[in-house]
Amino acid sequence: MTTKATHQCHRPRACICDKGYDTEGFVKALTRRCIKANIARKAIGSAVDGRAARGRGYAMSLRRRRLIEDAFD
Template sequence: ENRNGLVVDVETTQASGTAEWEAAKRMIGRTVQSGATVGADKGYDTADFVSHLQGLGIKAHVARKTSGSAVDGRTARGKGYALSLKRRKMIEEAFGWIKTVGGLRKTRHKGVAKLAGQALLCFAAYNLTRLQTLLAPRMKLLPT
């Protein structure tokens, strides 16, 4: 969720050539409603992924490749597209946090199930720290 920088879905998969795209499609199907936008990095700028989003009625705000991009020029010229690319940095901060603070740079567990539990716990902890930052101005307004 790039408006506030919160993680709304997590899925851990066995690495393969297409596992990341397939997991993204499943997570989008679970959490994103039609009419929304989905931002992603250049690795997702494929005709298959962008057409899948269009089929769901979701706007693909995927960073464009320099040549052969699947994102059309009309989408890329929009103000919302530029804003999505700017805000995508907040999501990358979540991944940086779980690698450094959360300890997922080098996991201590073997197996997808154990690693999935650790990843879910780390992202939940990240959301709690992020919520503390988001709610801090409101907490000052409450009477003591």
């Protein structure tokens, strides 16, 4: 008898990053660890899934990121 190991996410988590982290390897590593990738997308060739980018949480993340970056300008 074989047992199938299932890994379920118990607590939702998110990683908020800038465009420099928009790579396929980084996004896949976050997904394997059940971490939602709220990464600023590149204009062309983004590794962030379009389904993730159209959510309300992603839009809120972008607005908050912009507010923080404006404080440093």
